[in-house]
Structure formats: C-alpha cells, structure tokens
Amino acid sequence: MGAVSVKAEALASRLAGLALPAGMTAARETALARLSAMGLPGKRDEYWHYTDPAALNAVQAKPAALADTGAALFAGLDAVKLVFVDGVFDAATSDDLALSGVSLSRLATAPAGHWAQTAYGALESAGQSPIARPWAALNTAFASDGLLIHVTGKAAKPVSVIYLRRDDAADVVLHHVIKLDAGAEFTLLEQGPAAARLNHVIEVDLAQGARFHHIRAQGRDLGRHAVTHIFAHLGAEALFKSFTLTADGALTRNEAVITFAGPDAKAHVAGAAMGDGAFHHDDTVFVTHAAERCESRQVFKKVLKHGAVGVFQGKILVKKGAQKTDGYQISQALLLDDDSQFLAKPELEIYADDVKCSHGSTSGAIDDTALFYLRSRGVPLRAAQSLLILAFLADTIAEIEDETIAEDIGAQLEIWLARHES
Amino acid sequence: MLEIKNLHVKLEEEDKQILKGVTLSIGAGEVHAIMGPNGSGKSTLSYVLSGRDGYTVTDGSATLDGADLLVMEPEVRAAQGLFLAFQYPVEIPGVGNMTFLRTALNAQRKTRGEPEISAGDFLKLVREKAKGLKIDADMLKRPVNVGFSGGEKKRNEILQMAMLEPKMCILDETDSGLDVDAMKLVSEGVNALRSAGRSFLVITHYQRLLDHIKPDVVHIMAAGRIIKTGGPELALEVENNGYADLLAEVL
Ligand SMILES: Nc1ncnc2c1ncn2[C@@H]1O[C@H](COP(=O)(O)OP(=O)(O)O)[C@@H](O)[C@H]1O
Ligand SMILES: [Mg+2]
Numbered sequence: 001m002g003a004v005s006v007k008a009e010a011l012a013s014r015l016a017g018l019a020l021p022a023g024m025t026a027a028r029e030t031a032l033a034r035l036s037a038m039g040l041p042g043k044r045d046e047y048w049h050y051t052d053p054a055a056l057n058a059v060q061a062k063p064a065a066l067a068d069t070g071a072a073l074f075a076g077l078d079a080v081k082l083v084f085v086d087g088v089f090d091a092a093t094s095d096d097l098a099l100s101g102v103s104l105s106r107l108a109t110a111p112a113g114h115w116a117q118t119a120y121g122a123l124e125s126a127g128q129s130p131i132a133r134p135w136a137a138l139n140t141a142f143a144s145d146g147l148l149i150h151v152t153g154k155a156a157k158p159v160s161v162i163y164l165r166r167d168d169a170a171d172v173v174l175h176h177v178i179k180l181d182a183g184a185e186f187t188l189l190e191q192g193p194a195a196a197r198l199n200h201v202i203e204v205d206l207a208q209g210a211r212f213h214h215i216r217a218q219g220r221d222l223g224r225h226a227v228t229h230i231f232a233h234l235g236a237e238a239l240f241k242s243f244t245l246t247a248d249g250a251l252t253r254n255e256a257v258i259t260f261a262g263p264d265a266k267a268h269v270a271g272a273a274m275g276d277g278a279f280h281h282d283d284t285v286f287v288t289h290a291a292e293r294c295e296s297r298q299v300f301k302k303v304l305k306h307g308a309v310g311v312f313q314g315k316i317l318v319k320k321g322a323q324k325t326d327g328y329q330i331s332q333a334l335l336l337d338d339d340s341q342f343l344a345k346p347e348l349e350i351y352a353d354d355v356k357c358s359h360g361s362t363s364g365a366i367d368d369t370a371l372f373y374l375r376s377r378g379v380p381l382r383a384a385q386s387l388l389i390l391a392f393l394a395d396t397i398a399e400i401e402d403e404t405i406a407e408d409i410g411a412q413l414e415i416w417l418a419r420h421e422s
Numbered sequence: 423m424l425e426i427k428n429l430h431v432k433l434e435e436e437d438k439q440i441l442k443g444v445t446l447s448i449g450a451g452e453v454h455a456i457m458g459p460n461g462s463g464k465s466t467l468s469y470v471l472s473g474r475d476g477y478t479v480t481d482g483s484a485t486l487d488g489a490d491l492l493v494m495e496p497e498v499r500a501a502q503g504l505f506l507a508f509q510y511p512v513e514i515p516g517v518g519n520m521t522f523l524r525t526a527l528n529a530q531r532k533t534r535g536e537p538e539i540s541a542g543d544f545l546k547l548v549r550e551k552a553k554g555l556k557i558d559a560d561m562l563k564r565p566v567n568v569g570f571s572g573g574e575k576k577r578n579e580i581l582q583m584a585m586l587e588p589k590m591c592i593l594d595e596t597d598s599g600l601d602v603d604a605m606k607l608v609s610e611g612v613n614a615l616r617s618a619g620r621s622f623l624v625i626t627h628y629q630r631l632l633d634h635i636k637p638d639v640v641h642i643m644a645a646g647r648i649i650k651t652g653g654p655e656l657a658l659e660v661e662n663n664g665y666a667d668l669l670a671e672v673l
Contacts, residue, residue: 368475373512376472377522377582378500378530387525391516391565 007039010057014040021144023110027121031140034125038132047131050311050343051282055225055251056135061171061197064223064250070415072162073191073217073408079160080104082147086165087172087195089145101153102186107146107175116148116177123203123231127257131286136229136255139201143175151184151210158187158213163194165221170195176202180210182235189405190216198226206238208262214240215405217412218254219247222278229255230269236262236291243400245409246273246281247416253282260287260294260322270299270399274413275308276420282311283331289322289355298329301396303389304340305420312361315347322352329359334366334392386417423621424448424471424590429482431463431470431646440466442646443482448590448639451618455632456625457657458643459665464625465509467643468594472506473499486590500526501533505588507579509595509625514566519578522566523548523585530586551584555611572599580611591615592623597631609634629661642668 020028040057041048055062083093089106097104103115110116121140127133149159163174172195180186184207194200206212218226226249232240246252256269273281287296302310312331333342342363350357366388374384390413397413400406424446431441440463448454456464470477471484473496484491486502494502514522528538539547552562555577567575576596583591593612597605612622612635624635632640632654640656641648642665650656650668660668 369512370514372474372496373508373514374522374526375496376474376500376506376508377526377586378497378533379526380497380529380533381495383525383529384497387517387521388514391514394516 007042008036010040010042011036013059014057016059018142020141021108023107024117024120028141030125031121031137034128035134035137035141038134038137041134047284047313050313050345051251051253051280056197056227061169061195062223062225063169064196064221064225066165066168066193067221067248073412074160074189074405077158077160077189077404079158079189081160081162083162083164084145084174084194086167086170087145087174099159100156101151101184102155102159103150103152104159105148107143107148107177110148114148115150115179119177119179119203119205120175123205123233124201124229126233126259127229127231133229133255133257135199135227136201136231139173139175139199139229143173143201146175146177149176149178149186151178151180151186153181153183154185155187158189160189161191163190163192165193165195168196171197173199174201178202178204178212180206180212182207183209185211187213187215187402193219193221193224194226196221196224198224198228200226200228202230204230204232204240206232206234206240208235209237210235211239212241213401214242215400215409216243217245217247217409218252219245219249222248222250224249225251227253229257232256232258232267234258234260234262234265234267234294236264238262238265240265240267241399241401242269243396243409244271245412246271247412248275248279249281250278251280253284255284256286258285258287258296260289260291260296263292263294265291266295268297268299268399270396271301272393272396272413273302273310274416274420275302275304275310277306277308279304279308280311281309283314285314287316287327289316289318289325289327291322293324294322295326296328298331299396299399300331301393302333302342303336303393304333304342305336307339309340310342312342312344312346314345314359315349316357316359318350318352318355318357320351323354325352325355325357327355327357330395331361332392333363334389335363336366382421386414389417390414423450423452423487424623425483425485427483429467429470429484430480431466431477432480434476434478439480440477440646441470444643444646444648446641446648448621448623450621452639453616453622453624453635453637454639454641455637455657456623456641456643457627457629457660460627462643463646464643465594468506468592468625471592472496472504497529498533500586500588501530503589505583505586505591507576507583507591507593507596509598511567511575511579513568515568517566519562519564519566520548523582526582527585547585551581554614555581555584555607557581573601573604576600576608577604577611580608584611584615589620590623591620592625594625595627596624597626597628605631605634629657632657644669
C-alpha cells in the first residue's frame with residue numbers, strides 16, 4: 001500500500017505541468033492511464049534492482065555538459081539524413097522526407113487519419129505484460145516528436161538519424177513507429193547525444209519476410225541520462241537485427257522487447273558498451289518465442305573502468321508450442337580494474353520441450369598471458385591492451401552485416417580507447 | 423650476443439627459488455641447446471629473459487649485446503631482437519593472425535624508428551614465409567592460435583620468428599607435440615634463419631630435435647643450475663643414458 005502511494009506521488013510530481021501533446025490523442029490517453037496504474041519505477045522493483053531510476057524520476061533533468069562528439073558516423077554512406085535538435089525535427093538541416101519504397105513523416109505533424117494512428121503505442125502497450133515498463137508508457141503519452149516510417153518495399157537507402165543538442169538541460173521524449181510490409185527491407189541508423197535526459201521508444205512491426213537492420217551509436221556526453229525501449233514484433237520469416245554502441249553517459253538503460261509471432265523468424269540484438277568512471281549501463285532484454293522455429297540471439301559486451309557499472313538482464317521466454325526454438329544469450333564484461341562491476345541476471349523460462357536454449361555470462365580482467373604474448377612480440381603495453389579490448393568486443397560488431405558500418409563502429413571504439421587511455 | 427651471469431630467480435609471490443645461479447654465454451651465430459628434466463627451470467629462464475611478470479631476479483645479470491635486458495619492458499626486448507617461441511603458444515580470440523603479425527612487425531619497426539611496412543610488402547612477405555612452413559591462407563585468417571593443432575601452433579611460432587627476424591631466438595620445447603613431418607618443417611624453418619648474426623637458444627627435453635637443428639654447445643640444466651656443458655655429443659649421452667647418470671655425477 002505504502003509503496004503504491006509513493007509511486008503515485010512520484011508520478012504526480014513528475015507529470016505536474018506536463019500536457020499531452022497534440023495528435024494520437026486516443027493512444028496518448030490510454031498510455032497515460034496505463035502509466036497512472038503502474039506509477040514510476042522505484043528501487044524496490046525487481047526489474048530496477050540493479051539500476052536506480054532516481055535520475056529518471058527527478059522532476060528536472062540534470063544538465064549534462066555537451067561533449068565534443070567529433071565527426072559524424074556513417075558519413076560515407078548514401079542515406080537519407082534526418083536531424084533532430086533538442087528533440088525537435090529540423091527540416092532546414094535534414095534531407096527531404098522522401099525515399100522510394102518508404103513513406104516518411106513526423107509524429108509532431110501527423111494529420112488525423114494518418115496510418116500510424118492505430119500503430120502508435122500498440123506494441124508498447126502489448127509489451128507491458130508480463131512486466132511493466134512505465135518509461136515506455138510515459139513516452140507514448142508525452143512524446144513530442146519522432147518518425148513514422150512505413151516501408152512498402154525495399155528501401156532505396158538507409159535512413160540516418162542524427163540527434164543534436166544545443167540545450168545543456170534538454171529533456172527529450174522521442175517516439176518512432178516503424179512498419180514494414182511483407183517482404184520489405186529497411187535500415188535505420190541513429191547517432192548523437194540527443195538530450196541531457198532522453199526517453200526514446202521505437203516500435204517496429206515486421207510483416208512476413210520483412211528485414212530490418214538497426215545500428216545505433218549512443219553517447220558521448222558524460223552526464224547524459226537515457227532510457228530507451230525497442231519493441232519489435234516479428235511475423236513469419238522476418239529478420240530483426242539491432243546493434244547499439246554506448247560510449248559514456250551517466251545512466252543508460254536500453255530495453256529491447258522482442259516477440260516472435262510467426263514461425264521461422266530471426267532476431268539478433270547486440271550491444272557494445274564502454275564506460276569510464278561515473279557510468280551506469282543497463283541492457284535489459286525480453287524475448288518471447290510464441291511461434292515455432294525462430295532464432296533469437298543476444299550478444300552484449302561491456303568494457304568498464306574506474307568504477308563503471310554494467311548491468312545485463314536478459315530473458316528468453318519460450319511459450320507452449322514454440323517448438324524448435326533456438327535461443328542464445330551471452331553477456332560479458334571486461335573489467336579494466338577492481339573498482340568496476342558487472343551485474344548480470346540471465347533468465348530462461350521454457351514451456352516447450354523441443355528447444356535449444358543457452359545462456360552464458362562472464363566477467364573478468366584482461367588476460368595476462370595474452371597480454372604478455374603480444375608484448376613479447378613487440379607490441380607496446382597500451383596497444384596490446386587496446387587490441388585485446390577490441391578483440392573482446394569483436395563478437396558484438398560481428399552482428400553488424402554491413403561492413404562499412406561495422407568499420408565505422410570499430411573506429412569509434414578505437415577513438416574511445418584513445419580518449420580513455422589512462 | 424647473450425650473456426647470462428649468475429642469474430638467481432625466485433617466484434614473486436612465493437619464497438621459491440627457481441634459478442640458482444645460471445651462467446651462459448652465447449656468441450653471435452651460435453646455436454646453444456639447453457636440455458634437462460622437467461621442472462629444472464628451463465621455461466623460467468626463457469620467461470625471465472623475455473620479461474614475463476611473476477618472477478623476481480635476486481642476483482645476477484642478463485645482457486643482449488651489452489644492454490641490460492632485465493630492466494627493459496618485454497616489448498623493448500622484442501624490438502632489440504629477442505624472440506621467444508613459447509612452449510605453450512597463446513590463443514587470442516578476436517585477433518586475426520594477419521593483424522597480429524602486422525601489428526607486431528610495425529610496432530617493432532616504430533620502436534626502432536623505422537617506417538611501417540606497406541600493406542602490399544607485408545602480404546608478399548607473409549605469403550612467402552608461410553609457404554615454407556606449409557601455413558595456408560585459412561590459418562593466417564583465423565584468430566591467433568585459436569583452434570590450431572599443437573603442430574600448427576608451433577609452426578605459427580616459427581612464422582612469427584621468420585617475420586620478425588630477431589637476432590636472439592629462444593625456442594622453448596618447440597619439438598613437443600610435433601610429429602616427424604612437422605618436426606622437419608619446423609627445423610627447416612629454423613635452419614633457414616641461421617646466419618652469422620643470429621643466435622639460438624634451443625630448449626628441449628629430447629635429443630631428437632638436435633638431429634635437425636645442430637647445436638654448437640649443449641648445456642644440461644637441473645634444479646635451476648647448468649650442471650654440465652659440452653659439445654653435441656653431450657646430447658647423445660643424454661639420449662642413451664638419460665639424465666640420471668649426469669645428475670648423479672654432480673651430486
Ligand atoms: N608461476 C609459477 N608458479 C609456481 N611454480 C612455478 C611457476 N613457474 C615455475 N614454477 C616452478 O618452477 C620450477 C621450474 O619450472 P619450469 O621453468 O617450467 O621448468 P621446465 O621448463 O624446465 O620444465 C617447477 O618446479 C615449477 O613448478
Ligand atoms: Mg618448460
């Protein structure tokens with residue numbers, strides 16, 4: 001009783017002064033009702049046991065100093081470039097919202113009767129069970145902008161979204177809805193600091209045989225707080241691949257909620273996180289196999305130093321009848337000193353008898369023997385350490401299919417290592 | 423070339439003396455062999471010379487061309503021309519063999535103030551050296567030593583040696599785990615590198631490797647000391663009579 005009232009109070013003060021933005025009214029109102037029933041997460045919640053939501057719950061976003069984000073990624077790629085500044089779409093610096101095989105529009109300006117009217121918040125709402133995800137409900141209610149992407153065929157090029165920020169204290173709620181028709185193909189790239197405090201939701205609905213690739217580079221502002229959710233719903237034979245690089249940030253919670261609704265589909269989620277000092281990074285993944293012969297793969301690795309904290313909560317739920325499920329999960333941390341820590345909670349829950357599921361979790365230091373081997377061949381200590389750190393993260397990058405993109409991400413890892421040598 | 427004088431080494435973590443006064447002098451172009459029973463300190467000597475952590479030198483010295491080896495970082499020793507072919511080559515998942523070789527070669531060049539090798543020249547060099555050791559393209563692409571057989575690992579050590587062209591090569595039980603054919607390949611690889619300016623210290627438990635790599639001097643090591651030094655005939659004596667007689671002689 002007490003906990004409930006505390007949560008409701010926290011929510012009331014968090015929402016005081018916030019008004020539901022225009023458009024998607026029905027979805028926003030039901031999301032707000034969901035949120036009111038859940039309240040905000042607290043440290044007592046099992047799902048928030050390892051990650052303190054206080055900074056997300058705070059009424060005001062803590063300002064985060066802007067870091068020099070360096071050159072943009074994916075610059076060599078032919079893509080439709082879309083820019084958001086402090087959470088607002090910036091038409092002046094963006095390409096036209098036009099791409100063959102794709103209908104692109106903005107959440108903030110979606111007219112009544114827009115196709116996304118029925119899709120907006122639908123996967124988020126479905127993803128609230130069996131575990132409540134209050135931040136996602138808050139997002140659906142209050143998102144001020146985002147992209148509505150309907151892919152009808154093979155998209156001619158990727159969409160590359162760049163989130164810039166000018167305001168030190170920008171508190172941003174963004175929501176993308178992505179829908180791929182049967183056989184459609186689409187790649188979404190995301191990068192940039194986005195906000196001092198970011199709440200980001202992506203809903204991805206994949207019809208039969210649709211193929212979706214997602215590569216995201218989060219960072220690099222040290223004081224940044226972020227909670228993100230990807231809700232993916234896969235039809236038969238669909239492919240979903242998502243990779244996230246997180247470099248720095250005070251608090252990042254990345255949730256992926258994936259549901260196999262049709263047989264023979266594949267979903268791979270991967271993440272590489274690198275943190276130094278005041279860094280708390282949480283990957284929380286929930287995969288539901290509700291259809292036969294689907295393959296899920298979770299590959300998450302973190303490099304932590306100077307007291308950085310990594311969290312992994314990964315669940316594979318195999319429902320009754322989801323025979324021949326192939327579920328795999330690995331979470332690993334490389335601790336560069338004794339102050340850093342990794343907390344992992346892998347979970348399997350299986351109600352079908354003919355399945356293959358495995359999970360593993362490790363944390364450890366750089367292998368001294370390998371380090372000496374490299375040095376004995378003339379590779380200096382720092383370079384040898386970097387080589388072994390990159391080797392540790394290699395499995396996550398291997399999840400990126402496009403070689404150019406993988407190289408870009410690899411280069412970011414090297415830049416981070418060079419910045420954080422000591 | 424390599425001068426070891428009265429070298430005393432203990433484990434860093436324990437009060438356990440392993441080398442108890444090793445003295446050894448290897449001239450340029452010479453091949454020396456160290457033989458001895460298991461546990462006599464042969465690998466320890468090779469690790470201490472190449473700079474591995476975990477050992478404390480309590481007395482004595484080791485110099486390479488007059489420079490004090492024991493104060494140098496391992497990578498500096500390597501750049502100065504010291505090379506250890508490991509008894510147990512290390513697997514490094516996630517690092518490709520080619521990347522490893524090129525990184526090592528360029529790092530040594532950089533330390534010595536030489537320009538990096540071009541990608542084209544590097545490829546040519548690797549292919550040429552790998553061919554002689556029957557190392558195929560697939561082995562070069564795979565992560566360092568991961569999934570390699572015992573023999574493949576040892577051939578890979580010799581490939582690294584051939585690429586890096588060190589002047590002082592230490593081979594620690596390179597013959598262990600090799601069948602007759604692999605032993606021939608490895609020995610040919612080593613013999614091809616023999617030159618007036620390059621010296622070898624070949625550590626082995628058995629005499630058979632020394633049929634292929636002919637030593638100038640043979641040392642017998644036991645309980646952390648060199649107990650006897652002689653010519654190639656000393657290795658044959660070990661082969662015929664075992665270590666027992668030699669050990670009895672000194673005790
Ligand atoms: N790191 C270590 N920790 C504990 N004992 C060691 C270590 N290194 C060597 N030793 C001990 O030192 C002795 C010599 O070992 P080693 O040099 O490997 O001999 P060899 O190569 O001649 O077989 C052995 O008794 C071995 O157990
Ligand atoms: Mg040994």
